[in-house]
Amino acid sequence: MAAIRCDVAFDEQVVVDTVSEPADLLDANPLGKIPTVLLDDGTALYDSRVICEYFDRISGNAIVPQTDAEWIADRRLEATADGVADAAILLLYEARFRPEEKRHEAWTDRQWRKALRGLAVLETLIGEVSRKPTLGDLSVAALTGWLALRFAGRWEAEHPRLARWNEEFWAAHPDLDAVKSRV
Ligand SMILES: N[C@@H](CCC(=O)N[C@@H](CS)C(=O)NCC(=O)O)C(=O)O
Incomplete structure (x- = not known):
């Protein structure tokens, strides 16, 4: 993207x-x-x-805003989205690769709590879908698009703004949606 x-x-x-x-x-x-x-x-x-x-x-800063305030807000968005993805992918790998008897529930619960706290913050930070997405927007879209695929039914109800934003983002950016569908 x-x-x-x-x-x-x-x-x-x-x-x-x-x-x-x-x-x-x-x-x-x-x-x-x-x-x-x-x-x-x-x-x-x-x-x-x-x-x-x-x-x-x-590209001469096509996606990262350059004023201090916008840069900070956008990097925060990016870091939060990436952090949720890092926690959620560990959960996915745990379920996919680790034999059931070796799984450590306290650890997976901790990762899921981390993901939920990050999603709660994104729920408050996310605004309207922009025509000109920033890197922060792309990071959130990468996360929510992936969550919709891998964690369907486990995050949307508690994060209605984010879930709606996810739908609207892909509808507003068919060129990016085409890339997502290829992955
Ligand atoms: N922080 C890295 C994470 C990349 C990552 O975890 N990629 C996964 C696939 S989506 C991967 O390559 N996993 C293989 C592995 O961990 O061995 C990034 O954003 O590039």
């Missing part, structure tokens, strides 16, 4: 299975995580925050 908004084109997109730790991914990113971007000179950039910051930088 950031690449679209910053007019960054990719020569190639490679789909990888992170679980099988493919050599080409590990060569580029020792953490074995996606997204990972290879620049023209072969340098790898990873962690979506770094990648988005780079796209913003080379």
